[in-house]
Amino acid sequence: MQGRPQRDVRVKIGGDVHGPVVAGDGNVTHLNTSTPVPSAAPEPVRPADLRAAYRTVVTTDVQKSSCRNNVGQRHLRRALAECVLAGTAALGVPQDFFDMSDRGDGLTVVMPEAVTVVDVLDTFVEAVAKALREHNQAASDAYRIDLRAAVHVGYVDRVGGQWSGTPLVHAARLVDAAELKHALGEDGGACLALVVSDAVKHVVDEGYCRTGPTGYRHAAVVVKETSCDGWWRLL
Known part of the structure; x- marks a missing residue:
């Protein structure tokens, strides 16, 4: 007995079903052949782990931040981030190279390897101060930001995208x-x-920075387990 001829039938149905199936009477049916198979989303690229990476670190803290209500806190964090980003932009390095972490009432920045202490003191800090002054001139007293910033340098580690090390603690x-x-x-x-x-301060003492050693004042720093010398100036 002669079998019936197979016919190639193409059917589009809902869903994500694909491929040939055998329909009644031996007909080969192709489901959704015109619909592209979605590719899997690419895995996010994580920064490689680093050990003993020599970096300049900056830690900032907003003066009297706890006096703000929730609205004030939100404004403070947004304005602080904008001022710090003005500082990183002034360095002329792509923003992706900077690692910033939120401290709640401040930010910590681990500078890229190419950014030196001199760059931080002469360019980054000055640009942040300029942005702060512009913000404060336009803001009411309730939204004024007075910022403290510490700069230190040393060997830090990055594991799983997170930085750690004694320089961060010291700052x-x-x-x-x-x-x-x-x-x-x-x-x-x-x-x-x-x-x-x-x-x-040793870098400052060597005369590399615009503001020399006479522009700094000594402070005996005693905080928690730390007892050390610090050198400060106001901008």
């Missing part, structure tokens, strides 16, 4: 120095109090 202690808080609070014309570590 966090410097930025909490009581003398720094007092100096910024007493000077109504300054918007940023900068404190640097001994390691950074």
